[in-house]
Amino acid sequence: MELLHFFRRFRFVALVILGLSVIIIVFFYKALKPTEVLPVYQPAMVAPELVDESIQYVKKYHTISSFSMINQNGQIITELDYDNTIYVADFFFTTCPSICPVMTKNMYALQQKLSSHPDVKLLSFSVTPEIDTVEQLKRYALKNKVDDNRWNLVTGNKKEIYQLARKSFLVVKEDGAGGPHDMIHTENFVLIDTKKRIRGYYDGTKLSSMEAIIDDINILTNEK
Numbered sequence: 001m002e003l004l005h006f007f008r009r010f011r012f013v014a015l016v017i018l019g020l021s022v023i024i025i026v027f028f029y030k031a032l033k034p035t036e037v038l039p040v041y042q043p044a045m046v047a048p049e050l051v052d053e054s055i056q057y058v059k060k061y062h063t064i065s066s067f068s069m070i071n072q073n074g075q076i077i078t079e080l081d082y083d084n085t086i087y088v089a090d091f092f093f094t095t096c097p098s099i100c101p102v103m104t105k106n107m108y109a110l111q112q113k114l115s116s117h118p119d120v121k122l123l124s125f126s127v128t129p130e131i132d133t134v135e136q137l138k139r140y141a142l143k144n145k146v147d148d149n150r151w152n153l154v155t156g157n158k159k160e161i162y163q164l165a166r167k168s169f170l171v172v173k174e175d176g177a178g179g180p181h182d183m184i185h186t187e188n189f190v191l192i193d194t195k196k197r198i199r200g201y202y203d204g205t206k207l208s209s210m211e212a213i214i215d216d217i218n219i220l221t222n223e224k
Helices: 002-032 099-116 134-143 158-168 208-221
Strands: 068-071 076-078 087-092 121-126 151-155 188-192 198-203
Touching (some): 099 188, 134 151
Antiparallel strands (some): 068 076, 068 151
C-alpha cells in the first residue's frame, strides 16, 4: 500500500519529467539534424555538352542573364518580372509532337501543386519563335489551362533564346546559334532561386520530378 501511495503521489512529477525529456530530445534532434541545402550550380558543374564553350570553366558567381521576351498576352517579360522570385523554367515549342506535350502537362501539374507557394512562378521559352507568335502562344495557353498570373509562355529573338539556353540556363547541346534552320530541344526543367542562381535540374517528362521540385522549393523558401 505504501508503494502504491508513493507512485500516486509522484505520478504527476514523473509525467512532467517524461514530457520535458521528450521536448529536450526533439530539440536536440532538430538542432543536430543537418539543414538541407540545395547546390548552387555553376557551368563547371554541368555536363560540358550542355554549356557554351566560353563559360565551361566558370566555377562561381553564375546567374541568369537579363532578357526581354513577349508572353502569351503580348506583354513584355524581362528578368525584372522574376526579380527576387523563385521560378521554374523550361524550353519548348507549341508544335512539338514528342516530349513537349508531356512537359507541358507536367508543368501544369506543377502549377496546380504550387497553390501553397503563390509567389513561385513558371517560365517557358519557345525555341521556335518564328512559329510561336503571341496568338499561337495564347491558343496554346488556353488549351493547356495556363495561369497567366503565374506562368509565362514567351517568344522573342531566336538567337537570344538560344544564348539563354546555352549560357544562362545550361540545358541544351549545341545545335546552331539560333539561325533559321537551327533547333534545340531539352527535357530539362530548371529551378532558379531569388538570386537568379540555378539550384536544380529535373526531367520534365517525368511526373515524379514535379514532387522533387516541390520538395526543393520548400527547401529554398526556408533559406535565410
